[in-house]
Amino acid sequence: MQESEFTPWLLAAIGRSPTPYHLTVNICDLLTSHGFTRLREAEPWDVKVPGSYVVVRNDSSLVAFTLDGEDPARSGLRMAGAHTDSPALKVQPDPLQVSHACVRMGVEVYGGALLAPWFDRDLSLAGRVSWENSRGGLESSLLDFGRPVAVIPSLAIHLDREANSKRSINRQTDILPILMAAGTKEPVFADILLEQFRRQYPQNDCRAILDHDLFLYDPAGPEQTGLEGEFITGPRLDNQLSCWTMARALIEADGRRNCLIILTDHEEVGSGSPEGAGGTLLDAVLERLFPDPEQRQRVIRRSLLISADNAHAVHPNFADRHDRNHLPLMNHGPVIKINAARRYATTALTAGFFRLLCQRQETGVQEFVMRADLACGSTIGPLTATRTGMQVVDVGVPTLAMHSIREMAGTRDCPAFFLVLREYFALASTDPLWHGWLS
Numbered sequence: 001m002q003e004s005e006f007t008p009w010l011l012a013a014i015g016r017s018p019t020p021y022h023l024t025v026n027i028c029d030l031l032t033s034h035g036f037t038r039l040r041e042a043e044p045w046d047v048k049v050p051g052s053y054v055v056v057r058n059d060s061s062l063v064a065f066t067l068d069g070e071d072p073a074r075s076g077l078r079m080a081g082a083h084t085d086s087p088a089l090k091v092q093p094d095p096l097q098v099s100h101a102c103v104r105m106g107v108e109v110y111g112g113a114l115l116a117p118w119f120d121r122d123l124s125l126a127g128r129v130s131w132e133n134s135r136g137g138l139e140s141s142l143l144d145f146g147r148p149v150a151v152i153p154s155l156a157i158h159l160d161r162e163a164n165s166k167r168s169i170n171r172q173t174d175i176l177p178i179l180m181a182a183g184t185k186e187p188v189f190a191d192i193l194l195e196q197f198r199r200q201y202p203q204n205d206c207r208a209i210l211d212h213d214l215f216l217y218d219p220a221g222p223e224q225t226g227l228e229g230e231f232i233t234g235p236r237l238d239n240q241l242s243c244w245t246m247a248r249a250l251i252e253a254d255g256r257r258n259c260l261i262i263l264t265d266h267e268e269v270g271s272g273s274p275e276g277a278g279g280t281l282l283d284a285v286l287e288r289l290f291p292d293p294e295q296r297q298r299v300i301r302r303s304l305l306i307s308a309d310n311a312h313a314v315h316p317n318f319a320d321r322h323d324r325n326h327l328p329l330m331n332h333g334p335v336i337k338i339n340a341a342r343r344y345a346t347t348a349l350t351a352g353f354f355r356l357l358c359q360r361q362e363t364g365v366q367e368f369v370m371r372a373d374l375a376c377g378s379t380i381g382p383l384t385a386t387r388t389g390m391q392v393v394d395v396g397v398p399t400l401a402m403h404s405i406r407e408m409a410g411t412r413d414c415p416a417f418f419l420v421l422r423e424y425f426a427l428a429s430t431d432p433l434w435h436g437w438l439s
Contacts, residue, residue, distance in 0.1 A: 001252060006415040007224065009248075011232060014240045015221030018126040020060040020084035020265050021142050021213070023240055027247045027263065028054055031064050034251045045288055052256065055285060059128060059140070060084055060265040061275035063285045064247070066256040073295050075429040076302030076438055078259045079390070080250075080421060081380050082242035082309060083267030083277070086235070087111035087403045089118065089175065091125065091214040096189050097176065103187055104176040105150065107216065111268030114404040115169045118216075121405065122148035123177055127214035129193055134205040141204070143212075145196055148219055150177035177216060218405050230331060230411055237407040239267070241397055242308035245418050253425035260285075267309075267380055277380035282388065297389075302438055304353065305392045306424065307345065307381030308417075310409070311335035311368045313398035326369040328398040331410030333364030334417050337379070337394040343370075345381035350393035356433055360423055363416040366398065 001009065017023035032038055036052040039045050047053060047067070054064040061084060065077075092106040109115070126144040133139055152175055157163055169175065180187065193209045222234025243263050250261055262285075266276035273279055290296040311334075314327040328335045336351050337344040358365040370376035381394040397417055400408040427434040 001248065003415045003419065006248070006418050007232065007411055010241065010244055010414055011222040011224065011234065013244045014234060014236055017236070017240060018124070018144060018217040018219075019088075019128075019142075019215050020086075021128045022126065022144065023084050023243060024056060024060050024062050024263070024265075025142065027243060028056055028062055030247060031251065036064060041284065047289065050256070057281050058265065058273075058275040059142075061263060061281055063260065063262045063281060064250060065260040065285070065289070066250070066258065068255065068257050070258060070429060072258045072290070073298040073302070074438075075258050076304070076434075077299060078257055078425050078427060078434070079261070079303055080246045080306040080308060080424070081262040081264070081277070081384060082246060082307075083239045083271075083380055084243060084263050084265050085111065085268050086238060086240070087113035087268050089113070089177070089216040091127075091212065091216070093211070094189070096179070096187055098182045098186065101182050102178045103180045103182050105179050106176060109171050109175075110215065112403050114401070115171075115175060116167070117401075117405045118175065119152050119154045121151065121218060122220070123150040123152070123216045124148055124219040125150070125214050126217055127212060129197065129212045129214075130210045131197065132207045132210055134207055136207075138210070139206075141197065141201060143193065143196060143200065143214070146219065150179045150216060152177045224411060226411070231408055232411055232414070233406050233408045235406055237399060237409055238310040238402050239308070241310060241399075241409065241414065242417075245414065246306075246308060246421050249418050249421035250425050253422050255426050255428065257425065257427060257429075259425045262384075264380060271380060271383055277383040278387075282384065286388075300388050300390050303390055304350065304437060305381070305384055305390050306354070306421070307379050307384065307392050307394045308421075309337075309379040309381075309394065309396045310399040310402060310407070311337055311366075311396035312402060313400050313409075315400055321371065321374070323369050323371050326367050328366040328368050330398050330400070330408075331412045332398070333358060333366055333413065334395050334420065335366045335368045335398050337368045337396060339370060339376050341376065342382055343376040343378040344394035345379075345385040345392035346394045347391070350391050353433070353437060354393045354395060357420055357424055360433075361416065361419045363420060368398075 089107040090110040095105040271278040381392040385392045
């Protein structure tokens with residue numbers, strides 16, 4: 001893929017992936033279309049070397065790896081990780097509420113969402129449903145309404161004169177989307193889902209929808225913007241931007257060394273799930289690939305994980321919210337994230353490695369340090385480092401409006417990060433950079 005082609009491809013890929021479930025199946029399909037073999041955790045593995053493989057858990061997390069024939073206990077794994085989820089509004093199990101001729105949906109706030117931008121915006125529904133087939137069996141499928149079906153209207157300024165100065169948002173009462181007009185018959189949400197299911201899957205023998213994991217999302221996909229196309233805006237840039245970039249970089253890396261990417265769900269709510277970075281997914285894959293404990297520990301100690309999660313670009317209207325000596329700029333290259341309290345797992349050694357990697361692609365590299373008087377977020381990096389003992393560098397593309405329903409990043413940063421990751425996955429064991437890391 002040419003550098004000029006990458007950003008349009010990335011925006012289209014994010015637009016097709018409204019939830020972690022859709023993202024995971026789409027990346028899995030991309031990998032298998034480029035020669036990766038699908039493995040299933042509940043079945044025996046026949047891993048041949050050299051080879052390329054992908055494993056999916058809970059439809060929302062995956063591990064993909066390539067083996068080139070070198071002993072990973074000597075050559076290590078070139079690893080990268082990101083998270084598949086984004087802050088959103090999750091539909092409650094029994095969501096429908098009739099009020100004043102409108103049918104509203106009860107929702108829960110998933111993750112640290114910036115709520116104000118969700119108002120007065122066309123919203124759609126997507127996610128996963130479980131259903132009963134005609135034989136009484138259990139199945140699951142992805143669902144996507146793919147069109148605007150709901151809206152959360154703001155209260156008019158005439159009824160809230162302090163809305164521009166003292167507005168507060170009650171998560172229980174203020175953000176219920178209006179789904180439809182109320183009729184004479186009480187609506188049943190399972191019936192609404194069944195109708196959409198049959199529209200998407202007319203050949204399936206679905207008897208009833210049993211349950212759902214559904215999210216509201218902005219159906220307007222990402223766009224390239226700015227007077228000269230300098231920026232991208234769109235939903236779920238945090239952190240689908242990183243997921244798609246590392247998957248594409250792995251596919252296009254020359255030689256496909258001993259590499260592994262891990263994309264995990266539930267980072268926005270703490271990663272505490274079987275498919276989250278705090279769960280067993282990475283451990284389970286490494287144990288099956290390297291069943292001997294001593295060999296596995298040698299592999300881990302020689303490996304490096306690039307933890308990729310969008311970084312805070314300096315906001316030109318709020319520059320005082322940043323440390324004055326660490327002001328990441330959009331379109332000036334990826335950001336190394338550093339925190340003394342280990343909210344990021346970067347060390348001087350791992351940061352130095354990433355700097356040299358960026359130098360090879362002649363791309364800028366920046367640093368982010370949270371203001372000492374503000375709380376610092378975190379990533380999958382410290383969790384992975386703590387669980388495995390692996391060395392980690394936390395990096396990301398500089399982004400504005402993080403955790404909004406639409407975020408903003410620089411057009412040039414995306415292909416630059418892609419080239420850096422592609423270089424990383426292609427590093428030979430004899431390359432001075434990787435050889436220096438191993439020694």
